[in-house]
Amino acid sequence: MDVRDPGCLFCRIVSGEVPSDRVYEDDLVIGFRDVAPRAPTHVLVIPRRHIPDAHALADEDAALVARCFAALRRIADDEGLEGGYRIVTNVGPDSGQTVFHLHFHLLGGRQLGWPPG
Numbered sequence: 871m872d873v874r875d876p877g878c879l880f881c882r883i884v885s886g887e888v889p890s891d892r893v894y895e896d897d898l899v900i901g902f903r904d905v906a907p908r909a910p911t912h913v914l915v916i917p918r919r920h921i922p923d924a925h926a927l928a929d930e931d932a933a934l935v936a937r938c939f940a941a942l943r944r945i946a947d948d949e950g951l952e953g954g955y956r957i958v959t960n961v962g963p964d965s966g967q968t969v970f971h972l973h974f975h976l977l978g979g980r981q982l983g984w985p986p987g
């Protein structure tokens with residue numbers, strides 16, 4: 871199983887080789903602000919370990935996924951998103967995924983349209 875992919879932008883963010891505005895970190899996941907925010911709060915939560923997308927998750931990753939959602943909840947509280955927010959993960963080119971390291975977008979701070987494009 872890949873731990874780190876040297877060609878992967880988000881692996882380089884995990885290692886600190888590429889700078890990011892981190893808002894959360896623990897032993898399994900980190901959260902940092904999206905460089906091109908689509909909402910007043912736009913944070914990406916990613917596992918430290920390289921996993922290409924949600925479709926590549928295995929049963930053994932259950933604790934890791936739970937940790938991602940715990941981080942998302944903590945960040946939403948810290949950002950004061952009492953009115954609600956959205957968690958999105960794109961899978962594959964048809965979804966618009968551009969970085970192939972699993973990430974959950976946390977979007978909030980404005981009224982969000984539905985359905986997404």
Ligand code: 5GP
Pocket residue numbers: 879888890891902903904905906907959960966967968969970
């Ligand atoms: P995707 O389109 O794969 O679901 O989301 C990738 C996200 O990563 C995009 O929202 C994009 O703005 C963000 N992104 C791309 N490169 C960087 C970067 O170097 N730093 C940060 N903080 N975000 C990035």
Ligand code: ZN
Pocket residue numbers: 874875878879880881882919920921970971
């Ligand atoms: Zn990666």
